Amino acid sequence: MTSPATHPSSIAFIGGGNMASAFIGGLLAQGLPAASITVVEPFEAARDALKAKFGIDALPAATAALQAAELVVWAVKPQTFKDAAAAASPYTRHALHLSVAAGITTDSIAQWLGTGRIVRAMPNTPALVGKGMTGLFARADVDGAGCAQVEAVIGTTGQFMWVEQESHLDAVTALSGSGPAYVFFFLEAMTRAGQDMGLSEAQAYQMAVATFQGASELAARSDEPAAVLRERVTSKGGTTFAAITHMQDTQVAAHFVQAMRKAEARAQELAAEFGR
Numbered sequence: 001m002t003s004p005a006t007h008p009s010s011i012a013f014i015g016g017g018n019m020a021s022a023f024i025g026g027l028l029a030q031g032l033p034a035a036s037i038t039v040v041e042p043f044e045a046a047r048d049a050l051k052a053k054f055g056i057d058a059l060p061a062a063t064a065a066l067q068a069a070e071l072v073v074w075a076v077k078p079q080t081f082k083d084a085a086a087a088a089s090p091y092t093r094h095a096l097h098l099s100v101a102a103g104i105t106t107d108s109i110a111q112w113l114g115t116g117r118i119v120r121a122m123p124n125t126p127a128l129v130g131k132g133m134t135g136l137f138a139r140a141d142v143d144g145a146g147c148a149q150v151e152a153v154i155g156t157t158g159q160f161m162w163v164e165q166e167s168h169l170d171a172v173t174a175l176s177g178s179g180p181a182y183v184f185f186f187l188e189a190m191t192r193a194g195q196d197m198g199l200s201e202a203q204a205y206q207m208a209v210a211t212f213q214g215a216s217e218l219a220a221r222s223d224e225p226a227a228v229l230r231e232r233v234t235s236k237g238g239t240t241f242a243a244i245t246h247m248q249d250t251q252v253a254a255h256f257v258q259a260m261r262k263a264e265a266r267a268q269e270l271a272a273e274f275g276r
């Protein structure tokens, strides 16, 4: 599934919100002409934002204009997918489909769209700055050329990883999909702690962000596991030791694992609630 990247000649987005904007920004930056992108977006404010940001005139509803799309990207909320599919599928049966909706299975999507040529993706919001991580699953009906087209699109927003089992996308959702929110949650907590200790909010926030950035970069460039990198910061009887010991005593890691299992369970619930 790693043939050379080939962009689809024309792409339609159903839903023009956050995730669609991340992909559109990446595609335009790679030189795909705006004229080869069609967006269906029912909300006027979102259409105005697409016009202002990318010069794209989004359609308020699905029309025959979608028939030109080689790839259709479904970037709607799980709750609205079925209705959006009912409106657009008469025009898109010939296309390859890429869904980013959390939880919604390719079985549901295949039934709604009348085709099995579907790749399901779980991206994340760092895609907005080209630093995304996307998990991908392809149904058997998608050939190597189709996978390459998807890689060309997803690759504009950062890294990607194929998974062999569709159920693993719920784990990807809990890990990298929702993961940026966990990082922001920690940034908030570290900033609050910095303020408690007398730093200004701006000072504490800048230090917290730089610390995540630096530690992530160190981990990405290192061959050593995170536990070893952590131990290298942790002098016996020192300051880090005091903090980590408290985290271990209060089972922060176990709570964190439980929290992520809640996200995985919610992805499964979304499939049951809003799937077929």
Ligand SMILES: NC(=O)C1=CN([C@@H]2O[C@H](COP(=O)(O)OP(=O)(O)OC[C@H]3O[C@@H](n4cnc5c(N)ncnc54)[C@H](O)[C@@H]3O)[C@@H](O)[C@H]2O)C=CC1
Residues within 6 Å of the ligand: 014, 015, 016, 017, 018, 019, 020, 040, 041, 042, 043, 046, 075, 076, 077, 078, 080, 083, 084, 100, 101, 102, 122, 123, 124, 125, 177
């Ligand atoms: N925000 C995130 O961090 C991530 C989101 N996702 C998934 O991406 C999908 C989209 O999420 P966001 O872009 O954050 O949401 P969003 O709310 O920013 O965008 C969804 C857009 O769909 C539009 N829409 C509503 N009904 C429609 C219809 N019938 N036809 C066409 N468009 C319609 C809405 O007006 C909205 O602009 C969701 O399914 C979510 O599970 C996946 C990974 C990460």
Ligand SMILES: O=C(O)[C@@H]1CCC=N1
Residues within 6 Å of the ligand: 102, 173, 177, 178
């Ligand atoms: O919270 C959600 O449901 C979506 C999926 C992953 C990130 N945002």
